[in-house]
Amino acid sequence: DAGVIQSPRHEVTEMGQEVTLRCKPISGHNSLFWYRQTMMRGLELLIYFNNNVPIDDSGMPEDRFSAKMPNASFSTLKIQPSEPRDSAVYFCASSLRDRVLHEQYFGPGTRLTVT
């Protein structure tokens, strides 16, 4: 298995531009998570899906952030318009919810820089 796949690995954009981050979870996993990591705040859960349905989006910072999961093998995190304070590493993780301990497998992350 290729693991969780994220693209792009690096993104540099100007303030005000739209940014779309992509994630392909591990095949067969039915839960997907989006995280943001910064030096100041560490890892933060933004949103997670079970069976393609958003369950908890309380970590989404504001309306500029949106996430979709149109099918079991693809999810996007969109920031529109982007701001410099959105600069961070964004991780996607997936898990098999039916397993008791819900082990999460993380992707390599997308490093976003907003100038």
Added chain:
Amino acid sequence: KNQVEQSPQSLIILEGKNCTLQCNYTVSPFSNLRWYKQDTGRGPVSLTIMTFSENTKSNGRYTATLDADTKQSSLHITASQLSDSASYICVVSAAPQGAQKLVFGQGTRLTINP
């Protein structure tokens, strides 16, 4: 408020030495506690997962302990290697039935020097 606090923030030791990282949490209801290793530029990778009823779990040279009464956990690394240089993150699951909410510590940055 659900919180996870780790200490120390950073640690430098010589190759071959042992070390212990600490994690204190105030998370309710408690479901499980995980230790992750995160190499620079990569996503976290799970080392151990412990439920309420477990007080120790090993993964090679890594041994995690859990005291659910005092809400403390430790990660002990034996005979450290250069490849152990990484950030170690303590994560507690505040998981009511059906939910998967993880509370992350800030991590301990471990450096192993030759």
